[in-house]
Amino acid sequence: MADATSATPEVPITELDVAYVKQLQETRLEQQKQQMDLLSPVPQPYAIGAGDVLQIVVWDHPELAQAVGATQSQSSTRPGDPFSGFVVDQSGDLTFPYAGTMHVAGLRPEEVQHRLAAALSHYFVKPQVTVRMASYRAHEVYVDGEVHNPGVIAVNDVPMSLYEAISRAGGFADTADQSDLVLVRGGASYRLNLTDMVASGLSPSRLYLKPGDMLRVVARDENDVYVMGEVNKPMLAIPKRTGRITLADAIAQAGSVNSSTADAVQMFVIRGALNGKPQVFHLDGRSPVAMLVAKEFDLQPKDVVYVDGNGLVRFNRVLTLLIPAINAGLTAGLVAK
Structure with a gap:
């Protein structure tokens, strides 16, 4: 548990290990199955509407x-x-x-x-x-975002699957994040992760769009993560075309940890800092097994990866702040004499 201050609340710290990462994957798979059951009812026959x-x-x-x-x-x-x-x-x-x-x-x-x-x-x-x-002019769906031909698509008597809608919109653009699609239906928004669905054996072709649905494909640069601290190149890490980015991917994009200044014991992932429910994950990077955990731990958009410095680095930084003050004091004393 991180110590609470007047500026920050008390936040629990979760240790990352193989068992916890496996539990996260099973939970995500169960959520995807529930979402598929919710969004994939039997398609209804085409009904005539105004304008047909x-x-x-x-x-x-x-x-x-x-x-x-x-x-x-x-x-x-x-x-x-x-x-x-x-x-x-x-x-x-x-x-x-x-x-x-x-x-x-x-x-x-x-x-x-x-x-x-x-x-x-x-x-x-x-x-x-x-x-x-x-x-067919009565019923339409809307495809927006990172596709080649965004716009309105008319619905005909053949049920329109998610893949067909993307195909008729020209397919994914190079900047598309295939793990982050937003489906707006009936006043509610649903986040769809095609990458995880396919990897889990769930076919997105079972998802059929309804008239009035809006599908938005999010850009990859909207889902970047921050890599800070003792890494060689602090940066914004961008997900792959599949939309997936793991803790190991983010550290690799930042040029790995700085071997001279980083403390491998103190590697953190800060999540949800602005939504009222922050989470902090801690990884002890000294063991080779830790890199396997980092390779399987998926980051979420706007996560912050922070690598702390070692004790010697912190001591040197304190000296760097103190020495100018000490020198100024000695100079003032000499001038006074």
């Missing part, structure tokens, strides 16, 4: 197709224009000759087909109706 365009054909009655109007030519169609067909209005209603206006939002195309056939049977003998989706 339906292609409706009543066989042996070509005159009904004239209600659509002139067919647009491919050369004059802009990317945002809908295909030719019957558009579902903003109220979720569809208007069709003889059938009138009916509410179709939330229905599947085959359900609309049955309702149209029933309505047209009052005017035609056994009408044969075909309803197909001409343009």
Whole structure:
């Protein structure tokens, strides 16, 4: 337990060893399984919504197709224009000759087909109706962050998995952190770690996006860690492309510990200093086994790695502060004489 002062609270210090690192890995795997169960329900069939365009054909009655109007030519169609067909209005209603206006939002195309056939049977003998989706415009997901083509992606009748959404956004950029994806759904945010999922045997292809979801791929330089103290190059350590960075990786990026000034016994990782629940982890780096622990201990974004100096270094620094004061006192005494 670190001593409390007026400026810092009392913080427990956890010793890092093989057993504790294994416990952390098992806990993280269990949390990932729970998250997968929460975010991977059975995908629902596509439901028609406002803005969708339906292609409706009543066989042996070509005159009904004239209600659509002139067919647009491919050369004059802009990317945002809908295909030719019957558009579902903003109220979720569809208007069709003889059938009138009916509410179709939330229905599947085959359900609309049955309702149209029933309505047209009052005017035609056994009408044969075909309803197909001409343009999917009602439901969208949003992909932002470190992908090549961020933006809006339309959801169609094929359930959109997490991998498909990233693929349709152009794939991960070189600066993407594949261990830190943020999924915003229903007013809640979920952090997804694709690297750990794959390493644990959990397939991210089981995660399906829902209409209105937002997926953000975080940049690696937003998840850096600080390496300070008696290392050769104090710096901000950047995670790998997989997003993973261990304690050993961070020390290696900082040029290793300074063999002349570092105290291998006093290696610390400070975590969560600003969220009200700080944690401090201590590693005794004298043993070769300690490096195995450092290699398996994953750091989190904004962790602080601190390597303390040895006793001789601290003593020299005290002398460095005292000697100028002593010299000044001796000089003043000589001048007074």
